Amino acid sequence: MLVVEKNALSEEIEGYVNKYGKDRSSLMPVLQAIQRKHSYINDFAQQEVARLLDIHPVEVFSVISFYSFLHSKPTGRNIVRLCRTISCDMANKSKIVQAIERELGIKFGETTKDNRITLEFTNCIGMCDQGPAMIVNDRVYTKLDPEKAVNILNEIK
Amino acid sequence: MKEKLRAPKSQQPLVVEKPALEDGIGSKVTVEINEKKVQVLFGQTILDACKENQIHVPTLCHHPDLCIAGNCRICVVEVEGMRTLQTACSFPITAPIKIKTSSPMVRKARRHIIDLLLSEHYGECYSCVRNNNCELQTLAKEYGVDSYTFGHVQEPVYEMDLSSYSVVRDMNKCVNCRRCVRTCIDLQEVGVLEAIDRGDKTHIGTFLEKPLADVICINCGQCINRCPTGALRANDPSDVIWNAIDDPTKHVVIQTAPSPRAAIGEVFGLEPGKSFTGELNTALRRIGFDVVFDTNFTADLTIIEEGTELILRLYKALVKKEQTALPQFTSCSPGWVKYLEHFYPEYIDNLSSAKSPQQMFGALIKTFYAQKKGIDPKDIVSVALMPCAAKKFECNRPEMMDSGYKDVDFGLTTRELGQMIQEAGIYLPEMPKSNFDDPFGEASGAGLIFGATGGVMEAALRTVFELVTGNKIEDVFANADITPVRGFEGIKYAEIPITEVGPVPKILQHLVPDWNWLKGATLKIAVAHGTANAKKIMDDIKAGGKFSECHFIEFMACPGGCIGGGGQPIPTNEEIRKMRAKAIYDEDNSLPVRKSHENRHVAEIYDIFLTDGPCGKISHKLLHTHYIKRGKYIA
Numbered sequence: 001m002l003v004v005e006k007n008a009l010s011e012e013i014e015g016y017v018n019k020y021g022k023d024r025s026s027l028m029p030v031l032q033a034i035q036r037k038h039s040y041i042n043d044f045a046q047q048e049v050a051r052l053l054d055i056h057p058v059e060v061f062s063v064i065s066f067y068s069f070l071h072s073k074p075t076g077r078n079i080v081r082l083c084r085t086i087s088c089d090m091a092n093k094s095k096i097v098q099a100i101e102r103e104l105g106i107k108f109g110e111t112t113k114d115n116r117i118t119l120e121f122t123n124c125i126g127m128c129d130q131g132p133a134m135i136v137n138d139r140v141y142t143k144l145d146p147e148k149a150v151n152i153l154n155e156i157k
Numbered sequence: 158m159k160e161k162l163r164a165p166k167s168q169q170p171l172v173v174e175k176p177a178l179e180d181g182i183g184s185k186v187t188v189e190i191n192e193k194k195v196q197v198l199f200g201q202t203i204l205d206a207c208k209e210n211q212i213h214v215p216t217l218c219h220h221p222d223l224c225i226a227g228n229c230r231i232c233v234v235e236v237e238g239m240r241t242l243q244t245a246c247s248f249p250i251t252a253p254i255k256i257k258t259s260s261p262m263v264r265k266a267r268r269h270i271i272d273l274l275l276s277e278h279y280g281e282c283y284s285c286v287r288n289n290n291c292e293l294q295t296l297a298k299e300y301g302v303d304s305y306t307f308g309h310v311q312e313p314v315y316e317m318d319l320s321s322y323s324v325v326r327d328m329n330k331c332v333n334c335r336r337c338v339r340t341c342i343d344l345q346e347v348g349v350l351e352a353i354d355r356g357d358k359t360h361i362g363t364f365l366e367k368p369l370a371d372v373i374c375i376n377c378g379q380c381i382n383r384c385p386t387g388a389l390r391a392n393d394p395s396d397v398i399w400n401a402i403d404d405p406t407k408h409v410v411i412q413t414a415p416s417p418r419a420a421i422g423e424v425f426g427l428e429p430g431k432s433f434t435g436e437l438n439t440a441l442r443r444i445g446f447d448v449v450f451d452t453n454f455t456a457d458l459t460i461i462e463e464g465t466e467l468i469l470r471l472y473k474a475l476v477k478k479e480q481t482a483l484p485q486f487t488s489c490s491p492g493w494v495k496y497l498e499h500f501y502p503e504y505i506d507n508l509s510s511a512k513s514p515q516q517m518f519g520a521l522i523k524t525f526y527a528q529k530k531g532i533d534p535k536d537i538v539s540v541a542l543m544p545c546a547a548k549k550f551e552c553n554r555p556e557m558m559d560s561g562y563k564d565v566d567f568g569l570t571t572r573e574l575g576q577m578i579q580e581a582g583i584y585l586p587e588m589p590k591s592n593f594d595d596p597f598g599e600a601s602g603a604g605l606i607f608g609a610t611g612g613v614m615e616a617a618l619r620t621v622f623e624l625v626t627g628n629k630i631e632d633v634f635a636n637a638d639i640t641p642v643r644g645f646e647g648i649k650y651a652e653i654p655i656t657e658v659g660p661v662p663k664i665l666q667h668l669v670p671d672w673n674w675l676k677g678a679t680l681k682i683a684v685a686h687g688t689a690n691a692k693k694i695m696d697d698i699k700a701g702g703k704f705s706e707c708h709f710i711e712f713m714a715c716p717g718g719c720i721g722g723g724g725q726p727i728p729t730n731e732e733i734r735k736m737r738a739k740a741i742y743d744e745d746n747s748l749p750v751r752k753s754h755e756n757r758h759v760a761e762i763y764d765i766f767l768t769d770g771p772c773g774k775i776s777h778k779l780l781h782t783h784y785i786k787r788g789k790y791i792a
Contacts, residue, residue, distance in 0.1 A: 043365055047790055056348025057791065058364040058372075065353045072365070 001044055010048050012037070017052045024055055027063060031070055039079075040071040068122065076111040076118035078156050081135045085124035088131035096132050099146035100153060117156060175200045189255040203234055203245035203256055214258055215267065215296055217274075218334035219246040220383055221730045222716065224343055229334050231270050231296065234258045242266055268300050276307035278386070279314065279329035285387040290727055292385035293332060315360070320368035322553045323376035323392055323546040323723075331361055331388040337380035344716065346689040347496065349374045361388075364791055373499045373789055375688065377492035377714045378546025378570075378723015391546050391724060394567040395577050401538040401566075402445040409538045410526075411441055412450040412518045416544035416608035416719040417571035419740040423726040423733075424575030425585050430736035432744045435590025442591070444581045452541070453604030454597040455517040456616070457753035458762070459489065460604070461664075462511040462780055464621045464753075465771035467709055469668060476674045482506035484683075484698075484707040487613050489513045491551035492714025492723075494784065496688045501695050502786035510781040514607065515541045515548055516557050519564030520779040521597075525766045529596060534560060540567045542574050544608070544722030547714065559779050570724025596758065602745035603753045609738040610686035610718035611642035611649060614711040618642070618653065618682070619752045625672050627659020630752070637751055642682070643742075645717060645735065647690040650703070653680040662754075664763055664770050681707045687716040 001009075016033045020026035030049055034041050041049075041064055050057040064070040082088075082096060097108065100119065104112055111118040127133035130142035134149065141152055176184035176199050185196045190212060197206040202225075207214045218229035227247035234245045237255035242263065257263065274293060282288050315328035333352070338361060341350045349372055353362035363372045381389045401407045419432045441449045467485050474481040488494055488509045497508060512520070519541070523534040541548060548568035551557065557564045569577075578585055592598060603616035618639050619630050630637050633653075641651040658672035683704055685691045691712045698705040715721045717734035720741065750756055767776045 043791070046364075056342060056351075058348050058351040058362075059342070061364050062351035062353055066355045 001042075006044060009045055013045060013048045013052060017049075022053060024053060027053060027055070027060065031060070031064065035070050039077065040074050042074075043072070046072065068120070074111075076115050078116060078137055079118045079120060080153065080156075081120045081122035081125075082108070083123070083125050083127065083131065083133045084121040085128075087124075087128035088133055091131035093132045095146050096134070096144050096149045099150055103150045103153060117153065186250055187253050188250055189253075191256070191258055197250055199251060200249050203236075203243070203248045203250060204232060206250060207234075207245060207256075207258060212258055214245045215299060216246060217292055217296065217332070217385055218336060220336050220339075222344060223336060223339040223383065226335055226339065229270070229274075229332070231267055233263060233266050233270075235260050235263050264300075268302070269306075271296050271300050271302055272306040274332045275302065275305055275309060277310060278332060279310035279312070280327075280387065285330070286390045286393070287387035287727075291387060318369050319392070320370035321374060321376065321392065322370075322550040323378060324369055324374065324381060325390050325392050326369060327388055327390070328360055328362075329388075330386045332386055333359055333361065334385055335361070336383040336385065337361060337389060340379045340383045344687060344689060345375070345377060345379055345714070346692045347373065347375055347377075350380065367791065372791055373787075375492045375495040375499070375714060376547035376550040376723075377688070379715060381546060381723050382721075382725065382727055382729045384727075391570050391573065392549055393573050394549075394569060395573050398538075398540055398567055398569065398577070401540075406536060407538050408532050408536050409445070409447050409540065410450065410522050411446045411448075411540040411542060411569075412452045412455075412515070412522075413437060413441070413542040414452040414515070414544060414608065414719065415605045415741055415744070416722060416725065416737065417542050417574065419608065419720060419737045419744070420544065420725050421571050421575055421578075422586065424572065424579075427586060428736075429733045430740050432740045433585055433588075434744065435592070436585055436588035438591045438593060439588040440578050440581075440583050440585050443583060443588075444577060446540070448594040450518065450522070450597050451593045451600045451604075452514050452518055452543075453600030453607070454756070454758060455514040455521065456489075456604030456607045457601050457756045457759045458517055458780065459511055459514050459607075460613075460616050460620050460753035461759060461763075461771050462517075462776060463487065463509045464617050464624070465665065465668065466509055466511060467617075467621065468625075468665070469772060471708065472669055472674070475678075484681075484704070484710045485509055487709075487711045489607065489613055490712060490714045490719075491545070491547040493688065493691060493712040495547065495550070495787070496691065496714060497695075497712075498785055498787040499789050500692070501699075502788055504695070504698070505784050505786055508784055510777075510783065512557075512780055512782045513548075513551065514604070515543060515568070516551065516564055516782070517780045518597075519552065519557070520560045521762075521766075523560035523562050523564060524779060525762070526596065534562050537562075538567075539563075539565050540569055541565050542569050542571070544571055544719045544725045545715075546570065546723035548724075556782055559782075572724060572726055575726065596761075599750065599756065599758055601753050601756045602748040602751035604756075605745045605748070606741055608719040608741045609643070610645065610713050611639075611684045611711065612718060612741075613713075614642045614682055614684050614709070615639040616753060617709065617711075618680075620754045621680075622653065622655075623752065624662050624665065624754060625655060625659070625675055626657055628657070636746070638742075642684050642711075645686075645731065645738075647685065647687065648694060649684040650707075651682050653682065654678075655680060664760075667770060668772070680709070682709045682711075683707050684711045686713040686718050686721075688714050 016030045020029040046060045047057045050060045064072045108119045127142050132144045133142045186199050187196050195210050214232050217231045218226045225247045227244040232245040233242035235257040236243045313329045318326040337350050342348050350361050401409050418434045423429050438449050470481050473479045486508045519539050522539050527534040552565035552568050606612035622630050655675050655678050658676045685694050694704045720737035721734045
C-alpha cells in the first residue's frame with residue numbers, strides 16, 4: 001500500500017471510531033463500515049482498528065474470521081450467498097448450484113476473473129418456507145429456479 | 158482501585174462479589190457435595206469449594222493464573238434442580254445447592270468429552286515432549302480411555318510452525334482450551350494468539366495465520382508453560398548439544414542461571430522450593446560438559462555495569478544538566494527487551510545498554526576465558542542453561558557477536574536439561590555436590606536473586622547504596638534483605654533517600670569526581686513483572702505520571718521473574734513460583750558474599766581484562782549492546 005492510501009484509510013477508520021465509540025464493543029460496527037466501503041478489511045486496516053480501539057490485531061482478525069460476512073481477503077464487487085441449509089437443500093438447491101457454476105465458470109468460494117461476482121454458501125437465512133433462497137449483496141431472492149437464478153446473476157453489474 | 162477489565166460486561170464470567178467478612182452474616186452457604194454437608198464461602202466457585210474439601214474435579218482449560226473460561230467442559234458436575242450439567246470452574250455458589258461430582262451422568266459426559274478431544278488430537282504419546290507431563294494424557298488415564306470411541310486422527314492436519322527460535326507450535330496436538338490465548342492476551346498483553354474461524358473449524362492462530370517469527374511475539378514462552386498438551390513447546394537444541402559433547406575437538410562450556418537450579422528438582426518429581434546447585438554441577442560434568450560456570454558471576458558484572466551506567470546518567474542529568482533518558486530500564490529480560498522494541502520503541506534509549514548476564518558471559522567465554530586457557534574460540538561451544546524461552550532468541554540476535562563469534566551458541570531450558578540428565582541415566586537429587594569452575598568460580602548472592610522479581614533491583618541497590626554512601630546496606634535493611642522490592646505484587650515502588658555520601662570508590666574515580674551532587678537526593682525505583690504490568694508502567698510514564706519520575710525501573714517479562722520463566726518445569730503457578738523464590742532467597746542467605754562489588758572475581762576481571770573500568774571502551778565492546786526499533790506493525 002502507498003503511504004497516501006494508508007493515511008487515507010487511517011483517517012477513514014478514525015472517522016468510524018469517532019462515530020461508533022472508542023471502545024472494544026464498537027469493533028463490530030467499525031468493521032462492518034469498512035467492509036461496506038471496501039468489500040474487505042485488509043491487514044493494514046485491521047491493525048489500525050486494533051490500534052484505535054486499544055486491542056490486539058489478532059483479536060480483530062479473530063472476529064473477522066468468525067463472521068462469514070466479514071472478509072480479510074479481497075472479494076468480488078458483488079457477493080452472492082446461496083443458502084445451503086436443509087430446507088433449501090431439499091428444495092433442489094443443488095440444481096441452482098449447477099446452473100450458477102456453469103453460467104459463471106467458477107466454483108463456490110471463488111471470484112470471477114473480472115472481479116464481478118464472488119460465490120459463497122451461507123447458513124440458514126430464515127427463508128426456509130420459500131427456498132431455495134439466495135442473497136445478492138443485501139437483497140434476498142427466494143423461490144429460485146435455475147433459470148431465474150442465472151437471470152438475476154446476469155443482471156448484476 | 159478496581160482494575161478495569163478488558164472484556165465488555167456481557168462477556169465477563171459471572172462473578173459474585175465475595176463477602177467482606179469471612180464469618181459475617183450471610184457469608185457462608187451450606188451446600189451438599191456428594192451428600193456431604195459443607196460450609197463454603199458465598200460466591201466461591203464449585204471447583205474451589207471442592208478443592209477445599211479434598212474432592213478432585215478434573216480440569217483442562219482452567220488455570221489458576223488465568224481468567225475463567227469454562228470452554229473445555231471437563232469439570233462438569235451435576236447440580237440438583239438444573240436441567241443440564243454445570244461447569245464447576247465457572248459456577249459461583251450463591252444458594253444452598255446439592256452437587257454431585259461423580260454421578261453416572263457426570264462420568265459419562267466427561268468420558269465423552271475426553272473421547273471427543275482425542276478424536277481431534279493427533280500424535281503418539283511416546284514421541285511427545287510432554288509425555289508423562291500432559292494433562293490430556295492424565296485425563297485419559299483417569300477416565301480409563303481404552304479405545305477411541307469417536308476415532309482418532311491418523312494424519313497430521315496442520316504443518317508445524319518451526320519459524321521461531323523459541324516457540325514451536327504444533328496445532329495437531331491442540332485441544333482448543335485457549336489457555337495460550339488467555340496467557341498471551343490477558344496475562345502478557347502481547348496478543349499473538351487468538352481463536353480463528355468458527356465451529357468445527359476453530360483453531361488457534363496468529364494474525365493473518367503468519368508464522369510465529371513474523372508476528373509480534375516476545376518469545377517469553379508463557380504459553381508453553383500454560384499449554385496442557387504438547388501443542389506448544391520450546392525449540393529444543395539438545396540433540397546438537399549432545400553432538401558437541403560427543404565431539405572431542407569441541408570444548409563445551411555451560412553456564413547455569415539460578416532459576417533453573419531452583420526448579421530442576423521438579424523435573425525429577427520433587428517438591429518445589431529447593432535448589433540443586435552443587436548436585437547440578439556434578440551432573441553436568443558427568444553428562445560431559447567440559448566446564449561449568451555460574452551465570453551469577455556475570456550477573457554481578459551486570460550490576461556493576463548497569464549501576465555505573467545509572468550513575469553516569471544521573472550525573473549527566475543532575476550535574477551537567479544534559480538531556481538524558483531517565484528512568485533507566487533494566488535489560489536482563491530478553492522478552493521485555495523485545496516487548497519494548499515492539500510496543501514502545503520511542504523509549505529504547507531508556508533501556509540500559511548493558512547486555513543480559515547470559516550474553517555477557519558468552520562474550521567473556523570466547524575472549525577472556527579462551528585467551529586464558531589457550532583455546533581457539535571457534536572450538537568453544539557455549540551453552541546457557543536458562544529458565545527462559547526468549548534466551549534462545551536472544552543468543553541468535555545478529556548483534557550478539559561481539560567476541561567475533563556467536564557469543565552464546567545455545568540457550569537450553571530447565572525442562573530440556575532435565576531431560577538430558579535423565580537421558581544420561583543420572584538421578585539428580587542423589588548427586589554429590591561440587592563447585593563451579595574457575596576463573597569465575599564464585600558469585601555473590603546478589604547475582605543469585607536476579608531470578609526472582611525485584612532481584613535485579615535489590616542487587617543493584619545493595620551495590621549502588623554502598624558505593625555511594627560508603628555505609629553498609631545492613632544498617633538500613635536488616636540482613637541486607639531489601640524487602641520493599643520483594644514479593645509478588647505486580648508493580649512495586651520504593652524510595653531510598655541518600656542522606657550522606659562517602660568517598661568515590663577506586664573503580665569509579667575516573668567517571669565522577671565526588672558524590673556531593675547526590676547528597677539529599679531520593680532514589681526512586683520501581684519493579685514490574687509480567688509484560689501486562691510493564692504496560693501499565695509504560696503507559697503511566699507516557700502520560701507523565703508517578704513512574705516517569707523514577708530513576709531506575711526493573712522489568713521482567715514473566716510473572717514472578719525468571720523463576721516463572723517460559724522454560725521452567727510445567728506446571729507453574731503462583732504457589733510454585735513462591736516456593737522457587739524462597740529457594741533462591743534461602744540460597745542467597747547462605748552465601749558469604751552477597752553484594753556484587755564484593756565479588757573478588759569481578760574486581761579481578763576489571764584489573765586484568767576490562768582494564769578501563771566499568772562502562773569503559775573494552776566493556777562497551779564486549780558487555781554492552783544496542784537495540785532495534787521494531788514497532789508493532791506487521792507487514
